[in-house]
Amino acid sequence: MRPGRISKVLAAAAALAVVLSACTGTPPAPNPASASPTATVGGNVTVLEAAPFTSFNAASVTGKTATNTRVDAATHSGFNTVDSDLKIVKNEQFGKYEKVKDNPLTIKYTINEGVQWSDGEPVTADDLMLQWAAMSGWYNDSVLDKNFAVTSGTAYFHSAGDHSGLAQTERPVISDDGKSLTLIYTKPFSDWETAMGSTVSIPAHIVAVRAGLADAPALSRVLASVPKGDPAKQTRPDPTLRKVADFWNTGFDSRSMPDPTLALSNGPYLVKGITADKELVLTRNVDYAWGTVPKLDTLTVKYQADPDKQIAALEAGTADVISPATNAERVSALDALKPAGVQLQQGSGLGFDQVVLNFKGALAAPDLRQAFLHTVPRQQIIDEVAKPLDANAEVLNSFVFAPVQVPYKESSASNGSKEFAAGALDSDGIAQAKEQLKGAKPTVRVLYNKDDAERVAQYQLIAESAAEAGFSVTDAGKNAKEWVAALKSGTFDVALYGWSRNAAGSAQVPQIFRTGAASNFNNFSNTVVDQLTDQLALEPDPAKQNALKMQIDKLVIEAGYGLPLFQRATLSASGEHVSGVAHSPLEIGPWQSIAQWAYVK
Known part of the structure; x- marks a missing residue:
């Protein structure tokens, strides 16, 4: 299980000049008896990834990247x-x-x-x-x-x-x-x-x-x-x-095709060849019989860091599957390509946005934390920030459960998060905050990534709402290279940042909420939560784990830790010559459905 990660920090943003070319596989001969596209066994599909492949050991510190992890899952x-x-x-x-x-x-x-x-x-x-x-x-x-x-x-x-x-x-x-x-x-x-x-x-x-x-x-x-x-x-x-x-x-790090013994597979595909920083070719492992056998003969992975150029490649037919970073303009551009056979795979990922309050400083008093949280315009943030990215976006009401998980509805109904439903769109929320402030005008520093357009929009909405209730808001935003250091040093009263859940398991909960834990950036400390996280780390029964996590979810929100905002959407798209591509919230994204991918005539 991997530890949690702060959204948008570890991903590389280096621009790559990539020469895009057509699919390298030989498509099956056309079938004159069929006038509609037909999925076949065999053929090649071309995938664009944002960064080049660099290692056959995706579990190492140097090898843990999105592209390496996806290739690892296929091989x-x-x-x-x-x-x-x-x-x-x-x-x-x-x-x-x-x-x-x-x-x-x-x-x-x-x-x-x-x-x-x-x-x-x-x-x-x-x-x-x-x-x-x-x-x-x-x-x-x-x-x-x-x-x-x-x-x-x-x-x-x-x-x-x-x-x-x-x-x-x-x-x-x-x-x-x-x-x-x-x-x-x-x-x-x-x-x-x-x-x-x-x-x-x-x-x-x-x-x-x-x-x-x-x-x-x-x-x-x-x-x-x-x-x-x-x-x-x-x-x-x-x-x-x-x-x-x-x-x-x-020893398994390589940008080009190494000694074949360093590229061994025990999965559905083999790495057949690598051209450094340009492409990687996978071919079907003909001996593979201990899992779902894939339909494609080959899969060509090319690299393009620019999401808009990924979309252009999909439109031009030089790419069949892309996973661009999502925003409203890109979703609109891909929607416009649907008549040409493009399909979008959209849905919630593991990442979510949140507001987190520092338990030291201006909001050390519980009533001040509660007052600030009542000003957070969560529904307005959904309408203006989240829905342009995902039309089905809703307010997130749990820190520990994703909406697809069974305990989510029960926990969100009982953890107290719905008391903070709307903020500025709810006059009762502002009135309640004013009553708790009792005329005080605390100055709060709000930290966020100024290079992230969605975070900027969130800050503006929150700052306006908090000021209406009586808070004096200081813009403590930093650029992408500086804000993580500020978060770790605790130089904030309010922080806006994303978090990525683990796909399965419970160990991430103690990592965030336990006193002094590695990812406890806001000085949160609660002896009952500490006891529950200790129990959680030792509890093997899933039902009992969920019961413990529900208690933690409630205690964290009651303490004024902060508020979850919304689950981040993920996006991939596929062209007319591939079928079977499906959405997945996992880090490997559409590659989770790779066994179902098929070449379409």
């Missing part, structure tokens, strides 16, 4: 995936995992016979052992500063995910036949089902050889011998594990 398989309703879907054609015991929590993973890498080597428990080692932080004995930089000790694997779950396991045990791996947690962990990630992407036998070891079992023996890291008892780095980790960290 690798695993025990489960998360669907568009944010529900976990098992892939028992790949293998099975089972809870062997509740106390201690014991999980056994078994890979099916016949699942193999594209070089013919089987996927084994040695691959799982390496994945556990890389994603657990188990061997690290490093001390980190507040910016997560190593100040002393050793950090071996630089994985981009959250270590909190797998770090709580004993060293795994591999079965005698090499097909199963058993994990024992030292204490219960709520997100055990997604802790090992959605794909098995790094071949242990390749890492072993590159680190000077004989084979994958030899690598597992190293991982079985190095002691667990302890920051209080730092030791000299193990030289063999250092070599293994160093290769895992950056």
Whole structure:
């Protein structure tokens, strides 16, 4: 499970000069008996992505990008995936995992016979052992500063995910036949089902050889011998594990086609070729039989950072699938292409906009926080900011549940968020804020990204409404390069920023709302919430997790933490020569439906 991320900060915005060309695959011969478009098996589809492919290890710090993650999903398989309703879907054609015991929590993973890498080597428990080692932080004995930089000790694997779950396991045990791996947690962990990630992407036998070891079992023996890291008892780095980790960290990074052993697949597609910063070609893995077999022969990935040029390429027929950043003008431009066979895939993503109040400073008093929140014109923000991006946008009424999740309606009805329904469009809200202020005129600094047009619009509406109630509003907006530092330093009273939910699981909730947590930027602290988040991290039962999250949702809003605004829309579009492209809220976007994509005559 990955940690939460601030919207629009980590995405690269570098402009790329890209030469767009027509689909490289040979389309099937026309069928004179059919006058309407017909989906076929075979053919090629061209996809535009905003940034070039850079790594075959999308789980590493250097490799964790949207493009790399999408290619990883197309070329690798695993025990489960998360669907568009944010529900976990098992892939028992790949293998099975089972809870062997509740106390201690014991999980056994078994890979099916016949699942193999594209070089013919089987996927084994040695691959799982390496994945556990890389994603657990188990061997690290490093001390980190507040910016997560190593100040002393050793950090071996630089994985981009959250270590909190797998770090709580004993060293795994591999079965005698090499097909199963058993994990024992030292204490219960709520997100055990997604802790090992959605794909098995790094071949242990390749890492072993590159680190000077004989084979994958030899690598597992190293991982079985190095002691667990302890920051209080730092030791000299193990030289063999250092070599293994160093290769895992950056050895799979490449902008051009590397040695084929670094591009191995165990999924529906193989990487056939890469032209640096220009294109990547995927071809169907003919041996793949442990999941849904794709319809396309090839898929060509090209790069274009400019969303408007993506739309122009779709119109010109030099691209078949695009995922441009959404705004009203682009939605309108794509709507105009519908007569030419263009289809839009729109819906809510995992990201949402929010207003967050600092518990230190001008709004430290609970009644002042409540007064400010009553001025937030949420419905006006929906009408003027969100609906031009998504005609179905509605006020979001939960910090912890997405609208597609079953507990959302129950939690939003009981957490108190609907008391703050409209703000400036509701005279009662302004009147209530004035009554709570009792003539006071607090000065509040509102922080936001001034380079984001939607955030600017939100600020203007909120500032106008707050001023009407009696607040003195200071524009503390910063440019895109500066505002995150201001957020982390706490130099604000009100902050407008986005957040991205994890696709599944509960560990992100403690990360945000627990006292002193890594993503607790507004000095929120509540002892009951701390106790509930501790319980949540240990609770394996989904129904009980939801009950705990509903309590947290209510307590957070009652404390005046802030208000959710709206779920961010995501957008993709497909042309007349492809069918089966579907919306997904996940990071891989339309690629989630890649097995259903088909070339259309």
